[in-house]
Amino acid sequence: MTTNPTVAIVGAGAVGLTVAHDLARKDIDVTVYERGQVAAGSSGRAAGVCYDAFASRPDADLGREALERFREFARDGAPFTSCPYVWLVQQGDEQRERRVREGIERMCELGVDAVELDACDLAERFPPVRSDDIAVAGVTTGAGYTDPGEYTAWLASKARGVGATIETEIPVEIGIDPPRVMPEADSRLSREIEVDALVVAAGAHSKQLLADANVPIAMKPYRVQALVGTVSLAETGERWGPMVYDASANCYARPHPEGLLAGNGTEEVEADPDEYERRADEGFAGDLASRITHRLPGCALDVQRAWAGLCTATPDRNPLVGEIRENVYVATGFQGQGFMRSPAIGRRLADEILDGETLDGESSDRNGIDAFDPTRFDGDETFDVREGMAIE
Numbered sequence: 118m119t120t121n122p123t124v125a126i127v128g129a130g131a132v133g134l135t136v137a138h139d140l141a142r143k144d145i146d147v148t149v150y151e152r153g154q155v156a157a158g159s160s161g162r163a164a165g166v167c168y169d170a171f172a173s174r175p176d177a178d179l180g181r182e183a184l185e186r187f188r189e190f191a192r193d194g195a196p197f198t199s200c201p202y203v204w205l206v207q208q209g210d211e212q213r214e215r216r217v218r219e220g221i222e223r224m225c226e227l228g229v230d231a232v233e234l235d236a237c238d239l240a241e242r243f244p245p246v247r248s249d250d251i252a253v254a255g256v257t258t259g260a261g262y263t264d265p266g267e268y269t270a271w272l273a274s275k276a277r278g279v280g281a282t283i284e285t286e287i288p289v290e291i292g293i294d295p296p297r298v299m300p301e302a303d304s305r306l307s308r309e310i311e312v313d314a315l316v317v318a319a320g321a322h323s324k325q326l327l328a329d330a331n332v333p334i335a336m337k338p339y340r341v342q343a344l345v346g347t348v349s350l351a352e353t354g355e356r357w358g359p360m361v362y363d364a365s366a367n368c369y370a371r372p373h374p375e376g377l378l379a380g381n382g383t384e385e386v387e388a389d390p391d392e393y394e395r396r397a398d399e400g401f402a403g404d405l406a407s408r409i410t411h412r413l414p415g416c417a418l419d420v421q422r423a424w425a426g427l428c429t430a431t432p433d434r435n436p437l438v439g440e441i442r443e444n445v446y447v448a449t450g451f452q453g454q455g456f457m458r459s460p461a462i463g464r465r466l467a468d469e470i471l472d473g474e475t476l477d478g479e480s481s482d483r484n485g486i487d488a489f490d491p492t493r494f495d496g497d498e499t500f501d502v503r504e505g506m507a508i509e
């Protein structure tokens with residue numbers, strides 16, 4: 118290892134901060150540059166649904182690793198609540214029904230603790246969830262949720278505690294050869310800083326940031342929406358849980374301290390991360406509330422607030438995570454599932470950086486995630502945005 122290797126990370130979201138934490142605890146000199154405050158991007162606007170219901174590799178492994186780590190962090194003070202995750206398909210939605218059944222079989226083969234439920238099983242196990250119109254459902258009990266803003270703030274303080282520097286309100290540009298961060302106009306950063314390794318974890322801005330350094334990536338930001346409402350429970354006043362994703366109605370909900378958090382409202386077109394509409398669309402809240410109360414008929418939902426944020430899409434719906442140019446790494450394209458996988462993906466990326474040539478002085482096998490290798494695309498691919506949760 119060279120003396121005092123330095124790593125710069127652009128972006129203080131859940132992903133960048135996990136990488137920062139995991140590098141700093143190995144005594145790497147890490148600085149995170151964040152244009153706003155911690156969790157200013159998607160990590161502060163996410164729903165915080167965290168599940169392991171993935172039917173392929175490496176996602177099933179990453180989901181399991183991530184949930185184990187959320188629980189480990191929770192023992193250390195991070196906010197995280199265990200809660201079963203139910204996904205379901207309505208009668209008549211035959212293609213999705215088949216995919217859910219096949220998916221659950223594959224999950225079981227991959228070691229995910231997933232169980233198929235019919236309408237009777239669902240009614241018995243989760244009475245608040247309407248079951249009379251469903252064809253099939255699945256459940257995993259290892260899932261949970263958190264407040265993503267609070268979790269990310271906790272992670273920032275944990276990363277600082279192991280030695281990472283987190284510079285907020287410093288927007289940067291990047292250079293590739295050599296890896297470096299450079300002050301944006303009006304930035305408090307006074308000079309260019311060369312580093313041994315650079316990580317672009319700038320969420321929806323990653324594409325533009327890299328394009329300005331002549332590194333095109335195959336990623337498109339797209340807009341999604343969510344809401345929080347209070348609920349009056351028609352029956353007992355107990356919490357209504359579990360978390361539910363109705364694939365046919367294209368909506369999800371999870372328990373929230375104020376009642377319920379629900380979402381979707383995905384716009385499958387590329388959005389501009391600087392210009393996109395942060396307010397929810399007119400009609401979004403009412404429309405989503407009626408789909409949610411159909412599924413949770415005992416919950417009378419009173420919407421308190423709704424908002425929009427950005428997710429990031431790739432041509433194959435797998436993220437771009439790993440080395441994209443020598444000692445330059447990227448982590449984006451999470452298809453709406455970046456928060457829930459951040460504890461695992463951040464750790465794998467930190468491992469890959471630690472195994473890289475510059476930091477340990479000699480080359481070794483990559484320790485990253487091959488399926489997410491960002492160099493599998495040239496960056497000029499034409500593709501349609503398809504949302505991440507959809508069962509296709």
Ligand SMILES: Cc1cc2nc3c(=O)[nH]c(=O)nc-3n(C[C@H](O)[C@H](O)[C@H](O)COP(=O)(O)OP(=O)(O)OC[C@H]3O[C@@H](n4cnc5c(N)ncnc54)[C@H](O)[C@@H]3O)c2cc1C
Binds near residue numbers: 150
């Ligand atoms: C409404 C909504 C609901 C969602 N729900 C879920 C969910 O339930 N579960 C889940 O797993 N995922 C969910 N997601 C997706 C999730 O939010 C993202 O996948 C995840 O937060 C990505 O984290 P990140 O660290 O990669 O990016 P971000 O959190 O976006 O962090 C990137 C950071 O980079 C900073 N930055 C950008 N450019 C620069 C620059 N030039 N200089 C310095 N800093 C810069 C930004 O300010 C930002 O803070 C949801 C997203 C939305 C919008």
